Amino acid sequence: MSDTHRWVEIERVEPGVFRARNARGGELHVAGDGGELFTPVELLMVAIAACSAADVDVITSRRAEPEELRARVDAHKVRDETGNSLRDIQVTFTARFAEGEAGDAARAALPRAVQTSHDRSCTVSRTVEAGTPVQVLLA
Template sequence: MADDTQRAVTLHRTSLGQYEVRNARGGTMTIGVGDGADFTPVELLLAALGGCTGADVDFITSKRAEPDDFTVHVTADKVRDETGGNRLINLVVRLQATFPEGAGGDAAREMLPRAARMSHDRLCTVSRTIELGTPVDTRTE
């Protein structure tokens, strides 16, 4: 898959507003509309944003020291108006990481802000797609 640039998932309806999602590697999860414990599509978007940014930053800082704790919080406000319809605004990705004492931990702490900027500015496919925007072609068959 290293040379394949296309990414895909398939959703199969299991009941009203409930779907099983499957990726090409055989992984599955369920999503819903917010009336149960399943993640909603909006929550998955926030998770994708946090997961992408978190992974970028984690890979960069962990080369210096393994974190004692690493947490990513992602928030947004859902709005609806006449000009833009339903959408999210005020997206914030907040990284909280603690590293051990010593030279490695110091290097990781020093690298943390730069790694976050690198993820935001060029590495994270999810945040780059959201910020740059791309048309969505919705088709029926």
């Protein structure tokens, strides 16, 4: 089992708006109420889509560059007696490759790439599905 530590941190920059930073210096802004910025829930959905799309892209683009590769995540946010959560999370891929032998090879690899991402390689959706506990600490 491989164990590679990851971290991100957020810092409040104004009421309801936070700047997220990663170890490599990347930054993005998040807002609790949205507006033009992504909400934390939307970022979770982005993470699911991006993780799977990156996996699928690696496999299919070895055969042919996609003319289009999209992943859309749909979910229902519910509030019940246990609190807020997302339910019925669904990832839908749209992919288009040029006609020809290379495009045919990419199209043939697509279903397995999507399934492999879901079953083994997408850390984000696998973590969500596993129901990994989140520990909250106060420094």
